[in-house]
Amino acid sequence: MPPPKSPFASLKAGTITKLDETVEYAQSWHQWSQPEIDALTLAYAAGRPLLVRGEPGTGKTQLARAAAQVLGWKLHAETIHPRFEPHELRFRFDAVKRLADAQAGDKGADALDDHRYWRPGVLWKAYGWDSAIEFLPVVERIAEPKGHVVLIDEIDKADSDLPNSLLEVLAQRSFHVEPVAEPIGGPKVKPPLIVITTNEERDLPAAFLRRCIVLSLAPDGEYAGWLVARGKAHFGALEKVAGRELALMDDDVLWEAAAQLVKDRDAVAGLNLSKPGLAEYLDLLYALHALFEDEADAGKRATAQRKWLVRLSAYGYLKHSVDDPKNAANQSTNAAERGKTADQEPR
Structure with a gap:
């Protein structure tokens, strides 16, 4: 039987992966379970998001980090809160700063330049790095990564508008942002691996669940x-x-x-x-x-x-x-x- 064409399929349950220290995270260690390996194998091959369910503290967030480590891809993480706006997964626009600059009457060459006010969200970075990099701070501008892992953490903290806003993005794998003429993403773009976590504090829309691979994390055995x-x-x-x-x-x-x-x-x-x-x-x-x-x-x-x-x-x-x-x-x-x-x- 030929081996599956997936970097996760070669992992074995019980394998321990060292998670390197980054600016955002301390060094850690992840022990793989067979359900994690199988679910990631399916999500990777199908190009679908992986929704990870389970009580707090079961390692849902760390799973995305471990997946990025195995793939050698860049991790983009966003933690959801009750006031989170759906568009923030795609972009942020600082309207207050732009208004202040306009009222100040700054006549410099960079005055009211879009690059000063738009910031790419995790989905823009993952689906359109080439265009996103122009709007990133200089310290974040790196060469095109091999791939992208997107972590949308605790999606159940927001109301149903947030998962519903993802339906078209997940179906079309592309979207528009105002300062860029061409669509972000599309069929020629290598799709990211999207990992979404929920503590199940509220139910998620059925249409959203249908577009996800679902992994329920729970302790195996005693x-x-x-x-x-x-x-x-x-x-x-x-x-x-x-x-x-x-x-x-x-x-x-x-x-x-x-x-x-x-x-x-x-x-x-x-x-x-x-x-x-x-x-x-x-x-x-x-x-x-x-x-x-x-x-x-x-x-x-x-x-x-x-x-x-x-x-x-x-x-x-x-x-x-x-x-x-x-x-x-x-x-x-x-x-x-x-x-x-x-x-x-x-x-």
């Missing part, structure tokens, strides 16, 4: 083990990665942090409250690593980290009061109790 596997991607030994031949954190610390997270998730289950997840787990681990990274003795370091994860997890994991959602003092009570327990443990 939740604590799923957390620990991803914790090892960040802190475990990686034989083929320089500087990671030895584990950065003891397995017991990873498991105890995961077990505490599971307890705290169970505590808010059924209360219609957001539950802590992978993001909070990794935050705690990175904090514990930073606090004791100067301790050369691995045993002493692990003992200190295990003690402190008990008391610090109350602030990283407990985002709501379990007994009374209106009583914020309950978090302090839980934190104090964990601190007492930690102080009683042998050093």
